[in-house]
Amino acid sequence: MSKRAEQSTTHLRMLILEAISSAIKAEELPEAPIPNFSIEMPADRSHGDWASNIAMVSAKTFHLPPQKIAESIASHIVLDNSYFKCCEIAGPGFLNFFFNQQFYADVIREIVQTGDQYGHSDYGQNQKVMIEFVSANPTGPMHMGNARGGALGDCLASLMHAAGYDVWREFYVNDAGNQIEKFGNSLEARYLQLYLGEENVPFPEDGYQGQDIKERAAEFAKINGDQFIGADPTMRKKALIDYALPRNIEKMERDLHKYGITYDQWFLESTIHNNGELQEAISALTERGYTYEKDGALWYKATLFGSEKDDVLVRQNGNPTYFAADIAYHRNKFVKRGFDRCIDIWGADHHGHVARMKGAMEALGLDSSKLDVILMQLVRLTQNGEIVRMSKRTGKAIQLGDLLDEVPVDSARFLFNMREANSQMEFDLDLAVKQDAQNPVYYVQYARARICSIIKALAADGITPHPCTDEELHLLTATEERELILHLSRYTAEIIQAAKDYNPAHITRYVITLATLFHKFYDACRVRGDNPNLTNARLTLCTVTSTVICNVLRMFKISAPESM
RNA sequence: GCGCUGAUAGCUCAGCUGGAUAGAGCAACUGCCUUCUAAGCAGUAGGCCAGGGGUUCGAAUCCCUUUCAGCGCGCCA
Numbered sequence: 155m156s157k158r159a160e161q162s163t164t165h166l167r168m169l170i171l172e173a174i175s176s177a178i179k180a181e182e183l184p185e186a187p188i189p190n191f192s193i194e195m196p197a198d199r200s201h202g203d204w205a206s207n208i209a210m211v212s213a214k215t216f217h218l219p220p221q222k223i224a225e226s227i228a229s230h231i232v233l234d235n236s237y238f239k240c241c242e243i244a245g246p247g248f249l250n251f252f253f254n255q256q257f258y259a260d261v262i263r264e265i266v267q268t269g270d271q272y273g274h275s276d277y278g279q280n281q282k283v284m285i286e287f288v289s290a291n292p293t294g295p296m297h298m299g300n301a302r303g304g305a306l307g308d309c310l311a312s313l314m315h316a317a318g319y320d321v322w323r324e325f326y327v328n329d330a331g332n333q334i335e336k337f338g339n340s341l342e343a344r345y346l347q348l349y350l351g352e353e354n355v356p357f358p359e360d361g362y363q364g365q366d367i368k369e370r371a372a373e374f375a376k377i378n379g380d381q382f383i384g385a386d387p388t389m390r391k392k393a394l395i396d397y398a399l400p401r402n403i404e405k406m407e408r409d410l411h412k413y414g415i416t417y418d419q420w421f422l423e424s425t426i427h428n429n430g431e432l433q434e435a436i437s438a439l440t441e442r443g444y445t446y447e448k449d450g451a452l453w454y455k456a457t458l459f460g461s462e463k464d465d466v467l468v469r470q471n472g473n474p475t476y477f478a479a480d481i482a483y484h485r486n487k488f489v490k491r492g493f494d495r496c497i498d499i500w501g502a503d504h505h506g507h508v509a510r511m512k513g514a515m516e517a518l519g520l521d522s523s524k525l526d527v528i529l530m531q532l533v534r535l536t537q538n539g540e541i542v543r544m545s546k547r548t549g550k551a552i553q554l555g556d557l558l559d560e561v562p563v564d565s566a567r568f569l570f571n572m573r574e575a576n577s578q579m580e581f582d583l584d585l586a587v588k589q590d591a592q593n594p595v596y597y598v599q600y601a602r603a604r605i606c607s608i609i610k611a612l613a614a615d616g617i618t619p620h621p622c623t624d625e626e627l628h629l630l631t632a633t634e635e636r637e638l639i640l641h642l643s644r645y646t647a648e649i650i651q652a653a654k655d656y657n658p659a660h661i662t663r664y665v666i667t668l669a670t671l672f673h674k675f676y677d678a679c680r681v682r683g684d685n686p687n688l689t690n691a692r693l694t695l696c697t698v699t700s701t702v703i704c705n706v707l708r709m710f711k712i713s714a715p716e717s718m
Numbered sequence: 719g720c721g722c723u724g725a726u727a728g729c730u731c732a733g734c735u736g737g738a739u740a741g742a743g744c745a746a747c748u749g750c751c752u753u754c755u756a757a758g759c760a761g762u763a764g765g766c767c768a769g770g771g772g773u774u775c776g777a778a779u780c781c782c783u784u785u786c787a788g789c790g791c792g793c794c795a
């Protein structure tokens with residue numbers, strides 16, 4: 155909600171409490187502790203702009219029927235100098251409050267004044283928040299899950315920035331460990347196959363099958379020729395990895411950039427292996443007595459922190475596990491870099507890892523509640539009504555790059571943020587490619603384009619908006635106008651709510667509703683008319699609506715064309 | 719076997735920490751363009767909120783349970 159609206163609810167709470175006091179003084183209500191009560195917006199607008207359940211929840215303590223309590227409060231409440239014009243008693247004892255004209259006028263003024271900052275708040279108090287997302291394996295191209303994670307993470311970051319957090323975007327690059335080994339083995343096999351024939355060089359069973367591996371090997375061969383055929387296998391693999399890995403990372407960076415995503419940092423897992431922090435983290439656990447040796451491996455006592463079994467940190471062969479590195483990485487986020495809060499976006503198939511990771515934070519003496527993991531369900535890609543399978547291994551899977559070749563970025567970013575992370579979603583390729591009304595992103599953009607068109611058409615006749623007087627703004631009394639202004643007034647609160655819930659989908663829904671309310675207004679109220687005062691007020695309403703639509707779209711890095 | 723998610727209109731999904739007759743968009747049907755973009759609006763139809771218990775003034779929402787679905791329980795990442 156706008157500052158106005160927010161003030162209105164805290165103010166209202168105070169007014170209700172004062173009314174109860176007067177009612178007690180007048181001996182209409184007995185002295186009794188007042189329980190917690192809510193002030194919320196009813197789904198049905200005819201039930202007021204704010205409704206309170208005070209009479210119902212206090213029925214017990216006052217030993218009176220809710221209706222009676224409501225009547226007493228209503229008769230004692232003083233609404234002068236507030237944003238409310240009246241209070242009604244309804245249903246089982248709800249108190250329904252209605253905004254007065256001044257409220258609507260002030261909402262519009264506030265948006266005019268704050269402009270592209272409207273919606274921003276200091277709710278987050280500038281806390282340092284890291285959002286780590288996508289973090290795809292650099293061993294191959296990114297898939298559809300990464301596409302969803304990218305849209306989600308990036309928009310969430312912008313959302314939290316708007317809510318007053320100091321946001322940091324990070325990509326964790328798994329450039330160490332087992333899968334890099336596999337990567338090397340796969341590259342090596344493809345490289346050798348080029349010279350020795352596919353039938354003479356077996357491809358590793360657990361190798362990466364993708365076409366991209368062949369391509370990288372071929373590029374490498376083009377540069378280096380056959381000089382590595384007889385080389386030491388370790389050297390050969392290292393050379394191949396050193397060639398291919400940076401290129402894969404660059405490709406991801408390029409693809410994500412095309413997608414509108416720029417990270418503050420690409421954090422290499424290998425840095426933690428090399429700078430001693432991995433060892434530090436392990437030592438920290440050992441010092442606290444949470445490790446032991448068994449079967450030649452170093453174990454972490456995860457069972458002390460809620461897990462069903464302990465976990466290996468250092469394998470028998472001396473190599474640290476992924477989990478050990480991940481512990482060190484998260485320790486780095488909190489201890490070394492001092493983030494107040496860290497959000498990880500993971501695929502839902504990693505949910506088993508969440509409790510372990512949080513447990514490990516506790517084991518290190520860190521507050522695990524500062525680590526939040528958003529689990530993202532998989533995306534089902536559909537086309538022509540059929541599910542398109544995706545697999546990183548088949549080499550035929552639809553990749554993020556392919557998606558962006560087909561689907562406009564605006565469309566992808568919006569559609570991936572239509573559903574909550576935790577719900578499985580269907581991504582309809584046909585719909586995403588379609589540049590028409592069925593695609594919600596166009597519906598929203600169209601509303602804004604319409605506004606631009608109105609402004610342009612009126613300007614052509616010399617009618618331009620100028621600062622509104624109260625008198626003019628008080629002319630906006632139609633239901634469609636009121637509904638639209640009311641919705642505009644809630645934007646800041648919606649941002650805060652969405653930030654609290656880590657849920658950008660809340661905002662895509664908000665802006666769709668905003669577009670709908672504008673279209674309804676457009677249909678019911680003509681801007682151009684005989685009354686210049688009303689025209690000016692409506693033109694201003696159009697302008698502030700456009701401001702809010704643009705604020706949302708800009709926040710999500712979606713374009714807002716002036717004409718369509 | 720243990721655990722994590724989820725189940726709401728034909729389809730895709732909302733429904734905020736319990737609130738007033740359960741919502742939207744697609745799809746179907748009916749209307750609305752000599753007036754600011756019809757990429758729009760209005761209307762009709764569509765529901766035992768998976769089943770069953772409980773908690774209370776009040777449950778789609780909270781608790782228990784059953785069924786079904788997806789996933790996880792590696793010295794993989």
